[in-house]
Amino acid sequence: MGKNQFWMIIAALVALNCFTVIFFLSKTEWASGDGETVATVGNESISKQEWINELETRYGKDTLRDLVDQKVVEQMAEKYHIKVSEQDVNRELMMMKSLYGTYGKQEGSEEKWKQQIKHSLLLEELLTRDAVIEEEELKSYYKQNKKLFDIPDSYHISQIATKSKKDAEQTLQELEQGSSFQALAMERSIDEFTANQGGDLGFVSEEDDRVPASVFNKIKELKQGKWSEPIETENGYTILFLHEKVPGKKYSYKEVKDQIRRQIALEQMDIPISAQTFWEEAKVDWLYGKGEKND
Numbered sequence: 001m002g003k004n005q006f007w008m009i010i011a012a013l014v015a016l017n018c019f020t021v022i023f024f025l026s027k028t029e030w031a032s033g034d035g036e037t038v039a040t041v042g043n044e045s046i047s048k049q050e051w052i053n054e055l056e057t058r059y060g061k062d063t064l065r066d067l068v069d070q071k072v073v074e075q076m077a078e079k080y081h082i083k084v085s086e087q088d089v090n091r092e093l094m095m096m097k098s099l100y101g102t103y104g105k106q107e108g109s110e111e112k113w114k115q116q117i118k119h120s121l122l123l124e125e126l127l128t129r130d131a132v133i134e135e136e137e138l139k140s141y142y143k144q145n146k147k148l149f150d151i152p153d154s155y156h157i158s159q160i161a162t163k164s165k166k167d168a169e170q171t172l173q174e175l176e177q178g179s180s181f182q183a184l185a186m187e188r189s190i191d192e193f194t195a196n197q198g199g200d201l202g203f204v205s206e207e208d209d210r211v212p213a214s215v216f217n218k219i220k221e222l223k224q225g226k227w228s229e230p231i232e233t234e235n236g237y238t239i240l241f242l243h244e245k246v247p248g249k250k251y252s253y254k255e256v257k258d259q260i261r262r263q264i265a266l267e268q269m270d271i272p273i274s275a276q277t278f279w280e281e282a283k284v285d286w287l288y289g290k291g292e293k294n295d
Helices: 003-029 048-079 086-101 110-127 136-143 165-176 181-188 211-222 252-271
Strands: 039-040 044-047 154-162 198-203 231-233 236-246
Touching: 003 198, 044 048, 044 165, 048 110, 048 252, 086 110, 086 154, 086 236, 086 252, 136 252, 154 165, 154 181, 154 211, 165 181, 165 236, 211 231, 211 236
Parallel strands: none
Antiparallel strands: 039 044, 154 198, 154 236, 231 236
């Protein structure tokens, strides 16, 4: 399995977790308000209970499966005395930020990401716990893919893109008067993709082709929590805001040896990275039938 696929799985888990919180809060907090109306269409109304029932029909099984998977991984990790260190979790988080430009504010808190990374690392360790990879093969992989473990300086930025310098200067004036960067980005940025995210562009590095070198040089000059003066681009002007800088790091073979072992083992095993492998061992019995995992 490649790293891009790994982070897609992480992102999906975070999104599902966010939904899980919302969904189950709605189930508990609204239990006493079944008849309350959430929408009206002409003379007809839609009750909270109808809405909740529809949510459960569409997402309930997947949400419950995710919760079961989390418990299964926790119990199996305890059974086989498998742990992952905070250092391992932080390294993966740093790589995710720096190499994949992922992890924007809209995607969930850093703590939520770390929880999902820990869960995924535990699952990988469980799946590959009996795999034996020769030291020579591990070192060869490291040498051939060393660039993957050399993390560049990365910057989490947001932007407000405008057509003209006049628009950019007006935006800057409103920012200085206390207007929200996120709100202004959603209101007037001409870059539709980032505008919908409140201007959030995620993490960028010097190797990122989304940002021209001239603009990236301005990013490096910014202080955390500050925005830039209007910067001319080929499409107009942009104002940048720096949320966070992640200093680059070169990881040694020793630091990433376990990560490489898991990577090679999973590729050789060619199995889905799923906690459902352990459902029978964990004696899972759930609402949708004992031992039933998939639709």
